[in-house]
Amino acid sequence: MxxxxxxxxxxxxxxxxxxxxxxxxxxxxxxxxxxxxxxxxxxxxxxxxxxxxxxxxxxxxxxxxxxxxxxxxxxxxxxxxxxxxxxxxxxxxxxxxxxxxxxxxxxxxxxxxxxxxxxxxxxxxxxxxxxLQGEGAECANNLECQSGLYCSSGKTCSAYLSSGETCGGNSEPYCGQGLYCDTGTTTCTQMKNVGDDCTSAVECSTFNCDDTTHKCVERPQVCTGQ
Known part of the structure; x- marks a missing residue:
């Protein structure tokens, strides 16, 4: 923790x-x-x-x-x-x-x-x-949009991108759950598993890229009562 x-x-x-x-x-x-x-x-x-x-x-x-x-x-x-x-x-x-x-x-x-x-x-x-707001409906923040949607800068509920679609990195449009925006190809790409090569934590399904080995690794267990 x-x-x-x-x-x-x-x-x-x-x-x-x-x-x-x-x-x-x-x-x-x-x-x-x-x-x-x-x-x-x-x-x-x-x-x-x-x-x-x-x-x-x-x-x-x-x-x-x-x-x-x-x-x-x-x-x-x-x-x-x-x-x-x-x-x-x-x-x-x-x-x-x-x-x-x-x-x-x-x-x-x-x-x-x-x-x-x-x-x-x-x-x-x-x-x-x-x-409760569906895709294309007005919104003030993400919490107004249905699951799988986010409130865009245009204040409408928008769908997250699927694998292979063109993405904006840290800006809209955003990749969906389990995906990251590959800055080299600017496409939504499946997150990597433990042991896969990585350059950034956002590429890993564990959100943890080892700075030395440049591999996706498990997140360390903390606050285990030990």
Whole structure:
């Protein structure tokens, strides 16, 4: 577990559509979501990370579990919950409190194994939020668009590119899930597997390219409780 940017979490929530089925659990309203997510993440951090890992995680932003929860509650509220509320108020998004409760349970059930990154919070459950705007419809942000779409600079929901289509690198149009934009050919290309040659982390399915061997490698396991 390392310091995490919450912005990718909003992107992931739109992109994945749904994950595993999850178990039971109490409902988590949208007003409770940021606090519940932050509390689950920070409890896991202080349970599973060693002192060196905690120092890297904390930086200068917080010093203990309570201040960690406050810090991440604010970030999640700003970058995830507030845009979700705006979309719902505009009739462009839908939220399910029961599914949110199951997602909290699924994340907590990981313990000190598996992925404890908050940006993968919804990978192990059915996403509690869906955007309702279809391709070509108006949008203010990605959270208003249906799964598999993003909100373009022209403020319309647009489809991600498929393999072989011409891409814009770090700019629109964007490649779909499991693809990266090959800057040499400017085409969307299948991400590489562990052991394949790479020049950048974005080429690897693990998002980890070894600087010495220039091979895609597994991401190191951190905060395992050891």
């Amino acid at each position: 390392k310091r995490a940017a919450i912005v990718p979490l909003a992107v992931a929530l739109v992109a994945i559509g749904c994950g595993g089925s999850g178990g039971g659990g109490s409902e988590v309203t949208i007003d409770q979501l940021a606090g519940k997510m932050a509390a689950a993440y920070c409890a896991k951090a202080y349970q599973c990370c060693n002192q060196e890992e905690l120092a890297q995680l904390q930086g200068e932003d917080f010093t203990d579990e309570a201040s960690c929860t406050t810090y991440y509650t604010s970030l999640i509220e700003q970058f995830l919950v507030t845009p979700m509320r705006s979309a719902i108020d505009a009739g462009r998004g839908s939220y399910d409190a029961a599914k949110a409760g199951k997602c909290i349970d699924a994340f907590e059930a990981l313990g000190c194994t598996g992925s404890n990154d908050p940006n993968t919070f919804f990978d192990n459950c059915e996403t509690p939020y869906v955007g």
